[in-house]
Amino acid sequence: MNRKAKGFLGASLGLMLAATVQAGAPAGQAGADTLAWLAESQRLQEDPGLEALNRDWMRRYRLALETHLPVVAARGTPRELLAAALMLPAREDAGVEAGTWMAPEAWGWLEAADRADPRDVLVDWALANVCMSQDAPCDRERLLRSLLQQDPDNAEIRLRALAEAAHRGDAQAAERHWRAATEATVHRSRFLELGRLLRDIQREVPLPPLDARLAHAHGVWMGLGRPAEVEDMADAFVIAMLAAVAMPAMAEVPRRCEARAIREDAVRRAECIRVFTLLAADESTLLGPMVALPRLVELTEGEPGNAGWRARLRRIRWIHESALARMLPSGPDQAPLPKGYADWFIDEGEPAAMRWLLQAQGIPPEPPQDWQPRDQAMRNPNDAQASPGA
DSSP states (O other): OOHHHIIIIISOHHHHHTTTTGGGSOTTOOSHHHHHHHHHHHHHHTOHHHHHHHHHHHHHHHHHHHHHHHHHHHTOOHHHHHHHHHHOBOOTTSOOOTTOOBOTTHHHHHHHHHTOSSOOHHHHHHHHHHHHHTTOSOOHHHHHHHHHHHOTTBHHHHHHHHHHHHHTTOHHHHHHHHHHHHTOSBOOOSHHHHHHHHHHHHTTSOOOOOOHHHHHHHHHHTTOSSOOOHHHHHHHHHHHHHHHHOOOOOTHHHHHTOHHHHTTOHHHHHHHHHHHHHHHHOOSSSHHHHHHHHHHHHHTTTSTTHHHHHHHHHHHHHHHHHHHHHHSTTOTTOOOOOTTHHHHHHHHOHHHHHHHHHHHTTOOSSOOTTOOOSSGGGOOTTGGGSOTTO
C-alpha cells in the first residue's frame, strides 16, 4: 500500500476526527511524545512484513467494496446511488486525474442520482460539494438553484451561493446572497446527514479481519492509543469521505466581517453578528463555533450579551483542549479512544462527541473556575469570571 493510500484510509481516525480543529491545538505542545509517535509510526511504515499485510488487507477490502457497492447502486434510490459512488475508490492503476478519488464508473451513478425527480436536498448538497472538490464538469449553478428552492432559509446554502457568486465575480449576486444569509433562520450543514448515510452503507460491507500485527500498526497510525479493530478502519473511511466531500462554505464571512471594514459600519456589524450567531449554533463540527464565537466576543464588547458569548467560547475551548489532550498521539493525557466515538460524532456532532469522550473519562463538561487555555494567545483575564451557565 503506498503512502498516499495509507494517508487516505489508514492514517489517524483520532486525527481525522479532530481535523477540523487541530489547527487550534496549543502552540508548542509538540515535544517528546510527538517525536516518539512519529518515530514509531515511521518504523511501522517501513516494515516490509507489515507493508505486505497491509497491501493484502486493502486488496480484500477493496474487493468487498467492489462486490457490494454495485448492489447498493442497483437499488436505484438517489441516496444509495450517491453513497455507492462516493465510496467506490479509484484503483491505483486506473489512470484517474490527480485530485480525484472516485472510480471512473462511479460517475455514472452520480449522474443517475442527479437525474432523480423529485430532487433530494442531501443529494444536491453532496453533488455540489463533489463538483467543487473533484473539479468535475458539473452544473453547480443549477445545483445551487435547486438547494435554494428546497432550503431557502438555511444560511449554509446562502453562504455557499455567495462563495460561488464571488468566485465568478458577480458582485450583485454575492450581495444578494449575503443579505439573505443575514435574514436566514438557521445554519444547517448536511455534514452529519451525509455521514450517517455513508456509515449505514459502510456497515453493509463485510470487512476482512485484521491480523494482530496490523491491528497494532493501525492503532499507532490512527492515533487510537489501542490496537485498531475493523470497525475503526470503516469509521476512518467514512470520516475521510466526509472530510473530502463536505467543503465548508464560510470563507466569505471573515472577508465581509473583517474588523476594520465594520468598525464604522453599524449595519454591516449587525449583519455579521447575525451570521456569526447562526454559525455558532451549528455544532455539527467544531468549525462553526470555533470561528464564530471569538468574533462574537469581539463584536459585542461592552454590550450586555458579551458575557454569554465569552462563557460559550470558554466552554468550547475547554472541551476542545481537554478532548485533544486525550485524542492526539502528542496529547499530554492521551488515553485509548473509546469505541463508539465515531458514532457519537456522526449522530450528534463533534462537540457532543467530545463531551461524551470527556464524560467517559470522568472529566467535567464545564471548565474549572480558574481554568485558562494552555495557549497564551487565547487567554483573557476576564474569561474566568464568565458565568458557566450563560
